[in-house]
Amino acid sequence: MESVVEDVVIGIIGGSGLYHLDNLTPVKDVNPETPWGFPSSPIKICSLSSGTRVAFLARHGIGHTISPSAVPSRANIAALKSLGVRAILAFSAVGSLREDIAPGDFALPTQIIDRTKGIRPASFFEGTSVVAHAGFGDPFALKFVRWLEERVRRTLEKEGRGAKLHTDKCIVCMEGPQFSTRAESKMYRAWGGDLINMSVLPEAKLAREAELSYALIATSTDYDSWRENEGSVTVEDVFKVLQANAHTSRVVAENILDDLQTAVLDGGILTEEVGCMRSSIMPRSDRQNEGDRQKLKYILPEYFV
């Protein structure tokens, strides 16, 4: 197991367009091998000018070589936890299902609709003899999300690009890799979806199982395919906005990470997730396989002694 990287308690997961945080100073790369394999890319430990260090991971690999269905999310979450990370701030390029969420706007979702197709390993307990049912009614760490709201909004205002922050939104996570049909896009709107991506699951579920606080900054790139008389989304549309959104994401990270480090170390924004698996794992039985318990110890050392 990779040893804890001193002082690193925040993990950043960068999505499409956000493959590095080059406004921070690189300290070193680490590449922990977990019981679920290696993460998408080596993890970059980066430092702010204050000395605050964070762990950055590119979800699709540095050269965007991993498609959303093939992202090794279990290895990603386990690797971050093994370094000592306690809160994950993830970024994602998303489609907008609402007129008022324009390309270039940012959003902090609080709910998810799962439209993945069961082909992604979605639990650390899958394939083991240990059964657990993590609570997922509130799929994001709500205290962490609330903490972010004011700070992200202020940063967007200060940056002056006109990007708005939308809160309390519902994100649909689809399988892909193809984009949605027009009928699906309209159906998601009727269901109450506001945003759509291909990445928030199983990432958010695995963070919960590993007792990590997880929040997503959704950066809007397009209007998906629901608008009458408009073309349906293409990668070309997404790319038109991706670089500007990635730049703003780096500015947001740089502006909030010092305060976030303090908040995480205080523990004030972590209270919901820490300890949540204690009541989610089925009681120990002598039928549980010892090898499985050792594997799970990697993410939950308190429960698998």
Ligand SMILES: CSC[C@H]1O[C@H](OP(=O)(O)O)[C@H](O)[C@@H]1O
């Ligand atoms: C490049 S468009 C579709 C692709 O972009 C998003 O990636 P990420 O969430 O990692 O920013 C979306 O989820 C899809 O994977």
Ligand SMILES: Nc1ncnc2[nH]cnc12
């Ligand atoms: N319209 C869209 N659908 C799914 N994922 C996306 N990522 C960016 N735009 C998207």
